[in-house]
Amino acid sequence: xxxxxxxxxxxxxxxxxxxxxxxxxxxxxxxxxxxxxxxxxxxxxxxxxxxxxxxxxxxxxxxxxxxxxxxxxxxxxxxxxxxxxxxxxxxxxxxxxxxxxxxxxxxxxxxxxxxxxxxxxxxxxxxxxxxxxxxxxxxxxxxxxxxxxxxxxxxxxxxxxxxxxxxxxxxxxxxxxxxxxxxxxxxxxxxxxxxxxxxxxxxxxxxxxx
Ligand code: ADP
Ligand code: MG
Ligand code: MG
Numbered sequence: 001x002x003x004x005x006x007x008x009x010x011x012x013x014x015x016x017x018x019x020x021x022x023x024x025x026x027x028x029x030x031x032x033x034x035x036x037x038x039x040x041x042x043x044x045x046x047x048x049x050x051x052x053x054x055x056x057x058x059x060x061x062x063x064x065x066x067x068x069x070x071x072x073x074x075x076x077x078x079x080x081x082x083x084x085x086x087x088x089x090x091x092x093x094x095x096x097x098x099x100x101x102x103x104x105x106x107x108x109x110x111x112x113x114x115x116x117x118x119x120x121x122x123x124x125x126x127x128x129x130x131x132x133x134x135x136x137x138x139x140x141x142x143x144x145x146x147x148x149x150x151x152x153x154x155x156x157x158x159x160x161x162x163x164x165x166x167x168x169x170x171x172x173x174x175x176x177x178x179x180x181x182x183x184x185x186x187x188x189x190x191x192x193x194x195x196x197x198x199x200x201x202x203x204x205x206x207x208x209x210x
Contacts, residue, residue, distance in 0.1 A: 002151065004102050006060065013051075021048075026196070034180035087118055088114040111139045
């Protein structure tokens with residue numbers, strides 16, 4: 001079936017961690033331009049700890065996985081992105097619950113719950129030049145695809161493309177949240193690091209869960 005197992009979700013997180021490591025310098029360089037030059041090292045430290053936690057204590061349910069990933073990111077990453085990505089995974093896991101398998105519709109609804117958690121915590125709106133600018137169109141693309149009964153692989157590919165487009169769309173934006181907002185007009189012309197990480201998160205889903 002096209003249902004998603006805890007093993008599929010673990011594979012997604014493993015691929016995300018691999019992509020973060022491969023793009024660590026790029027993410028930190030983006031943050032050097034409009035922040036404090038730590039986003040790549042922050043996320044790599046967090047995802048390395050996530051991989052260790054998943055291996056040492058494999059979760060049995062999506063809720064358990066979300067809790068483990070979310071708590072690890074909150075405790076290891078700090079800054080803005082730790083609580084925000086941590087909240088995303090905590091809400092995703094809570095929405096997916098204790099089922100051994102979830103449908104594509106449930107997974108899309110879970111990502112939407114994760115996004116809602118990020119927005120509730122960080123108060124960023126689309127257009128503020130944050131991770132929300134990549135996550136919002138990605139969730140919408142997946143919800144639309146699975147709502148039309150398209151195969152999960154097609155939905156994840158569309159979500160990954162929407163996240164990449166959302167990431168690119170942050171370049172001309174003026175930052176209104178986070179450290180980049182301190183730069184005002186000088187934030188214009190730079191790609192948001194957190195939105196870049198979200199594009200990697202959705203690329204990992206398309207690779208690992210299709
Ligand atoms: P810090 O800014 O604390 O050093 P990071 O560099 O790890 O944290 O993460 C910066 C990223 O966090 C930004 O590129 C942006 O995408 C995201 N971010 C910052 N503040 C917010 C917010 N209020 N809402 C959503 N995302 C945010
Ligand atoms: Mg930073
Ligand atoms: Mg920092």
